[in-house]
Amino acid sequence: MIHLQENIDLTLLNTFGLQCTARYFVSIQKAEQLKALLELDFLQKETKLVLGGGSNLLFTKNIFDGLVIKNEIKGIEILKENDDHCWLKVGAGEGWHDFVLYCVKQQLGGVENLSLIPGSVGAAPMQNIGAYGAEVKDTIESVTAFEFEKGTFRDFPNQECAFGYRESYFKNEGKNRYFITHVCFKLSKRNHIIKTEYGAIKEFLTKMNINELSLKAVSDAVIAIRQSKLPDPAKIGNAGSFFKNPTITLEQYEILKQKHAAMPMFAVDALHVKVPAAWLIEQSGWKGKTFDKVGVHTQQALVLVNYGHGKGKDILELATKIQANVESNFGIKLNMEVNIV
Ligand SMILES: Cc1cc2nc3c(=O)[nH]c(=O)nc-3n(C[C@H](O)[C@H](O)[C@H](O)COP(=O)(O)OP(=O)(O)OC[C@H]3O[C@@H](n4cnc5c(N)ncnc54)[C@H](O)[C@@H]3O)c2cc1C
Structure with a gap:
């Protein structure tokens, strides 16, 4: 059974808290419902948006003139x-x-x-979510997706997902063409590779006198660090990092370093480095700036925020200004991580 609805308000379904109305809206609890959905001929041609938790989306219009498909496929199965x-x-x-x-x-x-x-789990492969020294691609065995045009399901083994830094096949060539229905993970049962090097995890564990490393200790540390650093979307509208950390050549970095001695970086390979986008934005003077109802977070320069009743187009305009300003200051182009709708 499919319950197709019309003119549904999405304000509470995106973490920016932006007002947007979906022309058509349906929730999917079982993968097979997707086939039945496309048997409704008039929906074939509608623009489609798969919606998970709405935590990486920026609605820039008041109306989404197409079909929003809310993913509610649950279940965890040991294969x-x-x-x-x-x-x-x-x-x-x-x-x-x-x-x-x-x-x-x-x-x-x-x-x-x-x-x-x-x-949601289904959105994790979309941009190969990553944090604190880990990326989801290292645990994904395969992704199952429904292809709208063909009306068939397809399994993508990890190598076919074209995972990169906040990138995948689904965010590029495959964008808006698939509904990811399931993700298959390969997880360790013993000899876990515990990663504590990145982003203050070690300091936190030492501070809390946790000597025995465990999956739970790492998870607890990451939760505590994130809670102390990132704005909670339930309190202030945001979609996490708005921009990706740009990769530049080591050569370009060495030149920039002569002028900006404190410019941080982390190595990508022998010839490339990543520069924290937050640093570039902060140095350009944007951190904490507010423009009416939207702005740059006071603690996190990488996070753009909606202080309530802001508009997506204002956030996009702010993001575009930041991009242009950072490029003119450093010659580095920032790419957006958030999906613009
Ligand atoms: C406070 C905060 C902190 C964050 N921290 C991080 C972080 O540390 N690392 C990180 O990588 N991200 C982070 N994010 C971004 C976000 O949480 C992730 O990108 C997350 O995976 C998005 O999931 P979602 O279900 O909300 O996707 P949505 O926002 O609903 O969708 C995002 C995109 O994926 C598509 N999509 C969603 N589900 C599917 C599906 N099943 N099939 C096909 N396409 C789909 C959508 O159409 C859209 O284009 C953060 C966001 C917030 C608000």
Whole structure:
């Protein structure tokens, strides 16, 4: 059964809290419903937007003149296991953080550093979510997706997902063509690779006198650090980092460093480095700036915020100004991480 609705307000379904009305709206609880949905001929040609938790979207118009398909496919199934690993098939509508907590509780390793990232499991491969030294691509075995045009399901093994830094096939060539219904993860059961090097995890564990490293200790540390640093979308509208950290050549970095001695970087390979976008934005004087109802967060220069009743087009305008200003100051182009709709 499909319950197709019309003119549905999406304000509470995106973490920026932006007002936008969906011309058509449907919730999908089972993958098979997608086939039935497309049997409704008039929907074939409608522009489609798959909606998870709405935590990486910027609605720039008051109306989405197409079909919003809300993903609510649940379920966690053990596909197989051996002494070392466990393979889980997870419904794309499961909450990401709930899934991480499930894994930590079951002593399954690989996603603990990605604790507290908002959104759904199905959106995780979209931009290869990452945080605190981990990326989801390292745990994904395959992705199952429904192709709107063909009306068929397809399995994408990890190598076919074209994962990169906040990138995947689904965010590029595959954009708006697929509904990811399930993600299959390969997680460790023992000999976990515990990552504590990145982003103050180690300091936190030392401060809390936690000597025994465990998946739970890392997850707890990441949760506490994130809660102390990032604005809670329930209190202030945002979509996390608005821009990606730009990659530049080592040569360009060395030249910039002569003028900006404090410019931080982290190595990508022998010839490239990443520069924190937050630093570039802060140095350009945008941190904490407000423009009527939108602005740049006071603590996090990478996070653009809606202080309430702001408009998506104002946030996009602000983002575009920041991009232009950073480029003119440093010759570095910032790319947006958030999906503009
Ligand atoms: C406070 C905060 C902190 C954040 N921190 C991080 C972080 O540390 N690291 C990080 O990587 N991201 C972070 N994000 C961004 C965001 O949480 C992730 O990108 C998340 O994966 C988005 O999930 P979602 O379900 O909300 O996706 P949505 O916002 O609903 O959708 C995002 C995009 O994916 C598409 N999409 C969603 N689900 C599917 C599906 N099932 N099939 C096909 N396409 C789909 C949508 O059409 C859209 O283009 C943060 C966001 C917030 C608000």
